[in-house]
Amino acid sequence: MKTDTPVDFETFFSARARALQSSVIRETLKITERPEIISFAGGLPAPETFPVREMLAALERVLTRRGADALQYSTTEGFAPLREWIAARKGTPEAPVRPDQVLIVSGSQQGLDLLAKALIDPGDRVLVETPTYLGALQAFSLFGPRFVSIASDADGLMPETLSEPLRGAKFLYCLPNFQNPTGRLLAEERRHRLAEKARELDFIILEDDPYGDLSYAGGAPCSIRSLAPERTVYMGSFSKILSPGIRLGYLIAPDVLHAKLVQAKQATDLHTSTLSQMAAYEVVKDGFLEGHIPAIRKLYGDQCRAMLDALSRHMPDGVRWSSPKGGMFLWAELPRGMDATKLMRRAVETARVAFMPGEPFYAENPAPETLRLAFVTAPRPRIEEGIERLAGLIRAGC
């Protein structure tokens, strides 16, 4: 018998696990937990938008009336009344949603994992925006795709660049509304052309829409799903309108794909928390969101304006930024030659202000001068202060 010599786990890891790296977001979030840091990094929804009282009242009703059901195993597809509510809310006359097309997931990040499981073989081409959501790159990467970064500008990805050589790609992943990380909105006309291109080149569209409700002026262009329901998976979330901590999202998928995603979810975690599903349904079922979402829009719109004002006041020439019409983020570019990752380290160390460098959001050819600023976590006076500090560092050429 050998003694308990150390085990060389590196030799046990799968190829996909060896390729996994610690996330920049994750490490940054750890730093920015310190209270002295003004954080524009993490993208945590403003806690004052969490309906704590309503959630508690809902949990009381659910546990008092149906406690044994709420704490028991339940079906993989999800709590039927919640699926019905989602179908009614997300369906349109042109593209209705049946409840049996809805799969409840443990946050829409899990939707990305399940879709990757169901669709990606090693080497498959996956089309993404430039830049795109880092968490999607991470989820997909575990399954060994080849990313193809689609040319994109301030109006989102450019469908005219999708051409014949991309035939055979498995899917295109995009966030049409107030994208993470850029805050941009995919122009309506491009949505139509994207749907056409998907049919022409025969790929699936994954439409990730966690921010669609957060339009400051209210409303948003038609969903991509409504334009190509037969080949689009729509991913929704309760994280930005109710609570991210309860981990609740959903997929709306064409039937054959839906059935496969259900099987994948069963093997992955059986089902999403019964209690969370029942409580969320109890909160939303009587129209709570009709008053709540406008309040979040107002708050985030005000905070966005506060950051834009602060940027205008303090940033030196050569710094540029976007003006989002919704969502939680804006996107900035430093003067050419500056590196946002280096700036972030200096900013945290010397100015106690944090943001996300843009680099990890690129599947290919990162732009080192880009960065993401979240304006929803820090309250308004801190936004002003944080931007002023950051501008000071940039001006000093750090």
Add this chain to the structure above:
Amino acid sequence: MKTDTPVDFETFFSARARALQSSVIRETLKITERPEIISFAGGLPAPETFPVREMLAALERVLTRRGADALQYSTTEGFAPLREWIAARKGTPEAPVRPDQVLIVSGSQQGLDLLAKALIDPGDRVLVETPTYLGALQAFSLFGPRFVSIASDADGLMPETLSEPLRGAKFLYCLPNFQNPTGRLLAEERRHRLAEKARELDFIILEDDPYGDLSYAGGAPCSIRSLAPERTVYMGSFSKILSPGIRLGYLIAPDVLHAKLVQAKQATDLHTSTLSQMAAYEVVKDGFLEGHIPAIRKLYGDQCRAMLDALSRHMPDGVRWSSPKGGMFLWAELPRGMDATKLMRRAVETARVAFMPGEPFYAENPAPETLRLAFVTAPRPRIEEGIERLAGLIRAGC
């Protein structure tokens, strides 16, 4: 532009998705939801063991005192006080557990998915008991292993059959305590020999222990982890002692592997519900389980005895069954030549009683005459009635 002709999703599915099949457990659970069916199939914990009142009181405290934290994103590793509680509870003087070795997961089924992601490359050998937990076969299968079914008897897997040709296997997966599906306990002496074999042949052990607390006489042999902590991942669950519906489990892993599992979990679902973690901690932190677990043991022990009595009274010669010392299941064998899958269909249709055929629990060479009976879901009078009906069918030779 092409019109919206139907999409042939089969051509888009990954190889792993094409191999996925609908689970027998899942289909059976659907049937057995009908109230007229007496179900020994699903393995749902008895709802009277759910601490509904305590859970509600815990949620009230958590949401009243720390509502904004409970509904916010949190760290991938899990809620620190819960990790500390688990470390203190599961550590022994010989094999202590540090809180930073604990990873909270969304039910221990998710632990299986994360371990498969971190360890399995296509074609890797994975050693399993004969038979073993169906959910583990499903979770691992998505990553393309070659299963090797290790000879096992009423005392669990037989370590003496682990020999040189198995060198290079990635890991051995086992449920030492009151195994699903057989209810058997891995003999203490075999635990020692298994730990030795793992060191000798250099494989990792995944010790899945959802039922360890459910020993009717109290206590269980030492954990495998305590015998080889440097190469064992211990998987625990709150599903059988608190609530399966909240989806809460944990992994205790050696440091290097723990770090990789955290990365895999971040890509998979960011983190487990903050609210569920804080509420569960609030329920258990002051010793609630010290009274609660003995009550569950008593109930399940009584129900097990009721089923054993009914089997003795009603079953014809040639039917054999196990006598579990804990857990939720017993394992039976029909007279040679009978097929449990066929019997199940007849039983549901004509006798309105359900159970799980043994076949899907085998990685190789299924034994068609075996079946699993769960005695924790149906109350005692229904157990007697259901076994009587089932015995009638078997006697009739169906």
